[in-house]
Amino acid sequence: MSDVPQRPVLPRKQAEIAFALLLALVGGAVIAGAREMDTGWGGSGPEAGYFPLRIGIVLVVASLAVLVREALRPAGDGVLIAGIGGGRLALFVLPLVALVAVVPWLGFYIAAFAYLLVAVGLVGRVRWGRALAIALGTPLVLFVAFEYAFRAPLPKGPLGPLLGLP
Amino acid sequence: MIENVAALAHGFAVALTAKHILFMVAGVCFGLVVGVLPGLGAPNGVGLLLPLTFTMEPVSAIILLTSMYWGALIGGSTTSILFNIPGEPSSVATTFDGYPMAKSGEATKALTFAFLSSGFGALFGVVVVTLLAGWVTRFALLFSPVEYFAVFVLAFASFIAFGGGSPLKSVVSIALGLALASVGMDTISGSMRLTYDVPDLIRGISFLVVVIGLFGLGELFETMQNPAAAKPVATRLDLAGVVRAALEWPRYGVALLRSAVIGCWMGIAPGGPTAASFMSYGIGKRFSRNGPRFGKGEPEGLVCAETADQSAGSSAMLPMLALGLPSSATAAVLLGGLMIWGITPGPTLFSERPDFVWGLIASMYLSNIVAVVLALATVPLFARMLQVPFTITGPIIALVCVIGAWTVAGAPFDLWLLLLFGAVGWLMKALDYPIAPLVLAMVLGDRTEDAFRQSMLLSGGKLSVFFASPLPATITGLALLCLVVPLAGMALKPRTARSAAP
Numbered sequence: 001m002s003d004v005p006q007r008p009v010l011p012r013k014q015a016e017i018a019f020a021l022l023l024a025l026v027g028g029a030v031i032a033g034a035r036e037m038d039t040g041w042g043g044s045g046p047e048a049g050y051f052p053l054r055i056g057i058v059l060v061v062a063s064l065a066v067l068v069r070e071a072l073r074p075a076g077d078g079v080l081i082a083g084i085g086g087g088r089l090a091l092f093v094l095p096l097v098a099l100v101a102v103v104p105w106l107g108f109y110i111a112a113f114a115y116l117l118v119a120v121g122l123v124g125r126v127r128w129g130r131a132l133a134i135a136l137g138t139p140l141v142l143f144v145a146f147e148y149a150f151r152a153p154l155p156k157g158p159l160g161p162l163l164g165l166p
Numbered sequence: 167m168i169e170n171v172a173a174l175a176h177g178f179a180v181a182l183t184a185k186h187i188l189f190m191v192a193g194v195c196f197g198l199v200v201g202v203l204p205g206l207g208a209p210n211g212v213g214l215l216l217p218l219t220f221t222m223e224p225v226s227a228i229i230l231l232t233s234m235y236w237g238a239l240i241g242g243s244t245t246s247i248l249f250n251i252p253g254e255p256s257s258v259a260t261t262f263d264g265y266p267m268a269k270s271g272e273a274t275k276a277l278t279f280a281f282l283s284s285g286f287g288a289l290f291g292v293v294v295v296t297l298l299a300g301w302v303t304r305f306a307l308l309f310s311p312v313e314y315f316a317v318f319v320l321a322f323a324s325f326i327a328f329g330g331g332s333p334l335k336s337v338v339s340i341a342l343g344l345a346l347a348s349v350g351m352d353t354i355s356g357s358m359r360l361t362y363d364v365p366d367l368i369r370g371i372s373f374l375v376v377v378i379g380l381f382g383l384g385e386l387f388e389t390m391q392n393p394a395a396a397k398p399v400a401t402r403l404d405l406a407g408v409v410r411a412a413l414e415w416p417r418y419g420v421a422l423l424r425s426a427v428i429g430c431w432m433g434i435a436p437g438g439p440t441a442a443s444f445m446s447y448g449i450g451k452r453f454s455r456n457g458p459r460f461g462k463g464e465p466e467g468l469v470c471a472e473t474a475d476q477s478a479g480s481s482a483m484l485p486m487l488a489l490g491l492p493s494s495a496t497a498a499v500l501l502g503g504l505m506i507w508g509i510t511p512g513p514t515l516f517s518e519r520p521d522f523v524w525g526l527i528a529s530m531y532l533s534n535i536v537a538v539v540l541a542l543a544t545v546p547l548f549a550r551m552l553q554v555p556f557t558i559t560g561p562i563i564a565l566v567c568v569i570g571a572w573t574v575a576g577a578p579f580d581l582w583l584l585l586l587f588g589a590v591g592w593l594m595k596a597l598d599y600p601i602a603p604l605v606l607a608m609v610l611g612d613r614t615e616d617a618f619r620q621s622m623l624l625s626g627g628k629l630s631v632f633f634a635s636p637l638p639a640t641i642t643g644l645a646l647l648c649l650v651v652p653l654a655g656m657a658l659k660p661r662t663a664r665s666a667a668p
Contacts, residue, residue, distance in 0.1 A: 012597075019593050023338055030345045033360040045622035048352040048359055051615045052345065059341035066334050080596055085391030092390040096383075096564055100581040103568070112565055119564075124557030138562060142569065150218045152573055 009086050012078030013070060020067035027059030095119045107157025109139040170300050177524025180225060181532060186525075189230040190533040194540050197237020201253045202245050202548045206563055208238035208254060209495040209605065210381035213374045214570035216503050224507040225525045231503060232483070232526060233533040235496050236288060239439065239479050240541045243280040243472055244548050248273065248399055251552075256439035256479075259447040259471035266463030268399045274407035275414075279465055280472045281541045282415050283422060287473035288534035290426035291433060291480030295527055298434075299516065302488045306513035309489075311620035312631055316641035318614040321491055323648035325603040328441060333652035335599045343604035346371050347611025354619060366579035373502050373608045374574045379584045380601050381495070382567040384591020386560055402546050418469045421450060425470045429477030434485055438494030438602065439478040446474030480530055487511055487523055490613065495602040498609045 034056055037049030081089070099115040106114075113135050121131030146154050180186070200211030212231050219227035242254030247264035260280060267276035309317070326336040349360045350370025361367040425446040432442035450470035451460040460467040478494070485491040490511035492498040504511055509522065516523050571584040594601055607614075625631035633639045 015593075016597055019597055020338075023342065026342070026345070029362075030360060033362060037357060037359060041622075041627055045619045045627065048355045048357045051618070052348045052359060055341050055344045055348070059338065059345060062334055062337040062341060066332075066338060069334070082391070089387060089390050092560065092564075093387070095561070096568075097585060099565070099568060100578075100585055103572070103581060104578040108569060108572070115565060116561055119561035120558055124555070124561070126555070126557060134558060134562070138565070146569075151221075152218055154569065154572065155576075 010079065010081040011075065012080050013073065013075045015080035016070040017067055020063045020070060023063035024060050024067065027056050027063060030056030030059060091123045092119070095123060103155070105157060107159055108154040109143060109159050110157055112139045112142065170296055173299075173520060173524045174296055174528060176520065177526075177528030180521050180525030181229065181528040186226060186229050186529065187532070189226055190233045190529060190536050191540070193230045193233025194237035194533060194537045197234035197239075197537070198241035198244075198541060198544060198548065199551075200234065201238035201241025201243075201257075202552060203253070203559060203563060206566075207381050207385065208235055208242075209377055209499050210385075210567070211238055212496055212499045212503075213377040213381070214566065216374060216499065216506070217570070217573040219503070220506060224504075224509055224519075225522045227503070227507060228500070228522070228526050229529045229533070231500060232530065233536070235479060235500070236476075236530075236534050236537045237540070238496075239288075239476050240281060240284045240537050241548070243284065243475075244277065244541065244545060245552060247276045247280060247468075248545075248549055249552060256443050256475045257471075258440070259443040260468060260475070262447065262461050262471070263464050263467035265399075266461075267465065267468065270463055272463070273399055274403045275411040275465070276468060277403060277545060278408050278411035278542070279415055279418075279468055281538045282412060283418075283425075283469045283472040284476040284541075285534055285538040286422055287426050287429055287475065287477035288480045288537075289531065290423075290473075291430055291477035292527065292530045292534070294430045294434075294477075294481050295484045295530070298484060299488070299523075299527070302484060303513040303516045306488050308637065309513070311617040311624065312634075312638045313641065314489075315614065315617035315621050316632055316638045316645065317489060317491060318610055318617060320641050320645040320648070321493075321610070322603065322607065323645040324435065325600070325606065327648035327652050331598050331600050333656060335597075336603050339594070339599050339601065339604040340607045343607025344611045344614070346376065346604075347373075347608045348615065353612055353616060366577065369575065369577075371583065371608075372574050372580065373499070373605065375571045375580045375583050376587050376608060377495075377499055377605055378567050378570050379587025380591030380594070380604070382570075383564065383584065383588025384595055384601075386564055386567075387588060387592035388595055389556065390560060402549075403542065408542065415469075418466055421454060421466050421469050422473050425450065425473035426477045429474035429479075430481040432474070433478035433481030433493055435493070438482065438497075439475045440494075440602075442478035443471040443475040446470045476534075480534070483526070483530070487515060487526075488513055490610075492606060492609065495605045498602075498606045502609045 030052055034049040034052035038047035039049035039053040040047055041050070095115055095118045099111055103111045116135035116138055117131060120126050120134050121128055124131070142154070146152050196215065197208070197211065200206040200208065211234055215231060215234060219230060238254060239256065242252060242257035243260045243264065245251045245253040246257040246260040247268050250261050250265040252258045252261055264276045264280060267273070322340050325340065326333045345360070349367055350358070351368065352359050358368060428446040428449060429442045432438065432445060447460070447467060447470050450466060451457045454466055456464050456466045482493045482497045485493060486497045486501050488511070490501060492501045501511060509515065509519065568581060568584065571580050574580060591601060621631055631638070632642045
């Protein structure tokens with residue numbers, strides 16, 4: 001992708017095998033879930049578990065086939081996560097996870113302000129004045145859009161009673 | 167045919183109201199933004215806007231959302247040409263000749279050609295939809311659950327055969343989608359399935375949350391690793407150049423017609439705009455006089471890709487409405503929307519809800535013209551928008567995705583699902599698992615299973631019913647052919663198949 005050699009953190013071959021294994025496990029979970037129901041034929045044709053069981057089997061077989069094929073393939077120089085990119089990705093994902101964790105308590109507006117301040121200002125290293133303007137402006141636009149234009153109010157958390165909003 | 171024209175006139179009466187024209191303009195504008203920005207593709211954009219239309223009249227909602235789709239399909243080509251960044255997967259083929267043209271100082275010509283070709287492809291697609299609607303619905307009236315199940319299997323099978331990429335990974339993607347669709351209450355017996363005693367799973371897994379995660383966050387995660395500094399080759403259009411290019415454009419009439427036909431074929435038979443644009447480009451390269459110059463800034467290559475892209479997008483509405491069969495990821499999201507609005511797709515839809523069907527078809531004529539005009543007018547705006555660093559737009563888009571997932575059901579659990587599917591989408595993209603079949607399988611899952619169970623009820627449990635009469639036998643046979651050929655090909659030469667892939 002780029003000319004600069006990057007320290008490989010996760011080679012593609014291992015990533016392929018790990019992901020295929022994960023998918024096979026999901027397939028196993030589907031089979032286990034389907035087995036809790038009737039997987040055969042009843043008075044009205046196939047029972048509730050009939051379809052999921054077979055889908056689970058297809059998922060397990062197909063992902064194991066991918067796994068075997070990838071395992072037999074000679075290791076190439078493909079890389080899933082490279083050193084620098086991986087760091088950037090982690091710095092992007094962590095604030096997002098925090099956002100999702102606090103939204104039920106703080107509502108969208110406070111959470112969005114804090115998230116944007118961190119993600120744009122701290123992680124993105126955008127100048128603080130600009131980052132603050134984005135962090136304040138975006139929730140304001142969202143408020144007008146969702147409260148008035150779409151009429152689908154977002155949860156406001158403690159901000160609602162504080163500002164006397166419904 | 168005559169009855170179609172009368173019905174279309176009625177449709178124009180529905181579409182030509184001030185409110186609906188406003189919706190078309192708004193939808194196209196949203197679509198252009200979505201098509202231009204990374205992380206916001208057409209399926210994700212439609213998915214984000216869909217929950218806000220739950221309370222709208224269905225015909226208004228579908229006009230808004232489809233207009234957004236046309237805007238996104240056209241908007242994707244702006245970034246392809248000016249930045250060499252495809253805003254949409256279906257615009258990848260547009261970069262091959264569009265960017266070299268722009269680099270050699272022909273940006274105005276390239277953009278004008280792209281927009282006009284898109285418009286032509288779209289209108290061609292709508293005319294085909296208008297003319298074939300009566301015939302397709304009459305054909306679809308012959309369908310019983312047996313034929314429906316066969317058609318659904320054919321749709322999945324054709325993604326495996328023609329989707330590009332590894333057939334095995336397509337199978338995985340489809341199976342995962344079908345498994346996700348069966349979570350929650352079983353529509354026939356009412357029992358809970360695959361909920362693993364998690365109360366939040368009783369509602370089932372919303373395909374909208376999955377779409378926003380896979381297409382939205384997944385793409386952001388990918389872009390975040392390599393945020394390319396975007397520098398446009400040009401930022402403005404000169405009006406005289408637009409007029410000159412528009413006068414030159416009809417010279418590519420043969421390529422336009424050929425590409426529009428290819429696009430319609432790929433739009434009606436499952437394949438979708440991305441496959442259509444690549445196929446049209448490939449065929450043009452092979453058979454056109456200008457073929458050898460394709461990839462070096464040949465206008466005809468651009469015309470081939472763009473026309474087929476847009477005509478596939480618009481003609482995909484026909485199987486979606488008449489059979490409930492989407493041929494692209496965005497059409498699958500729209501189809502999910504139809505069901506949420508309480509509209510059952512199928513041949514009877516044309517007779518029961520003519521306002522809805524023909525209002526939509528009439529709006530397609532208008533909104534595609536709106537899209538071409540707005541796309542030309544907003545080029546400078548979007549060229550500047552793309553210069554905003556990704557460190558600013560990335561978090562804002564991520565926030566919009568989180569809000570979009572919230573508006574589906576207002577459940578905190580959905581936000582965690584969103585993150586999960588963001589990671590899954592990123593991995594699938596990085597490891598070349600096709601995502602569109604997963605979405606298709608999720609939307610069609612329940613109906614596929616219902617059709618199967620009803621067929622079994624009709625036949626008394628005999629699988630031979632799928633071969634018992636000529637129509638289902640033909641469809642099932644085609645589906646099996648689509649399944650057997652690629653898998654057999656893979657078994658015969660396991661190594662070479664993969665080394666050709668990027």
